[in-house]
Amino acid sequence: MNWGSAAEFFAMGGYGVYVWGSFGVTAACIALEIVLLRARQRAALRALGAASHRH
């Protein structure tokens, strides 16, 4: 067991800024990519509808 308390866990032995800065930004980047991927797929499907209605 590495951590005695939640505060100890978040402090990361004084390196909290660096460790959570790394893990947090990575999580945010991946979340953003997933949002962008979904938006692109929705837009592609919408454009498909527009193309097939135009004739």
Next chain:
Amino acid sequence: MTINWFRYSSPASFYPLAGRLIPWFFATAALLTIAGLYISFWLAPTDAQQGEAYRIIFIHVPAAWMSMFIYVVMAMWAGIGLAFNTRLSSMVASSLAPTGALMTFIALWTGSLWGKPMWGTWWVWDARLTSELILLFLYFGFMSLQAAIDDPRRADKAGAVIALVGVVNVPIIYFSVKWWNTLHQGASVSLTKSPTMAKAMLLGMLVMALAFWMYSIAAMLTRLRSVILERERTSDWAKGLKEQQP
């Protein structure tokens, strides 16, 4: 049972296959991430020299591996598309680039946050860091070149040339810590030497690397489906798709 793999080299038949595979890759990535984070923070011990700061390794190394690996795979598919004129291969290359760039950014970002407490600086212009930054610019170059050319097949060919030329950079990144003096430490994992780190640390890194790998495949397949739709908009199969799943 024999599977006709060539059937899936057509965008029309690959599109539904990718749709069925994507949820599995995302689910595997999520499970591996949970396991990887548990090992990274609860099973892996505190490092004797670096304290808790070393835990950045659990995303830094997997992201750096993926940044190089995705580039090689991207160049390979772009090259196949260039040589054999196969549309889907080029689309795979285009779909890999943004995720590769993201992995490169994560490697650089976490490296910087690790460098500050350990080396006392966010950035140095040494061989490892500079060649990884060049990798990021190669991804950007590939993507902006493709975005700048209207005809998709011409964009594929131009992109393939830049991707193939840029492959030279990958061994430079990998061996930079051997070839030049650098602040960066040597390879963390070697196939020829026994591991120098604690078993739980190594395991955490490998599980996280697998998670990144599964995520990258899921993201690539998702983007590939959009690219296929964008390019095949006017084909009959794509139009039929709209009626099936609104």
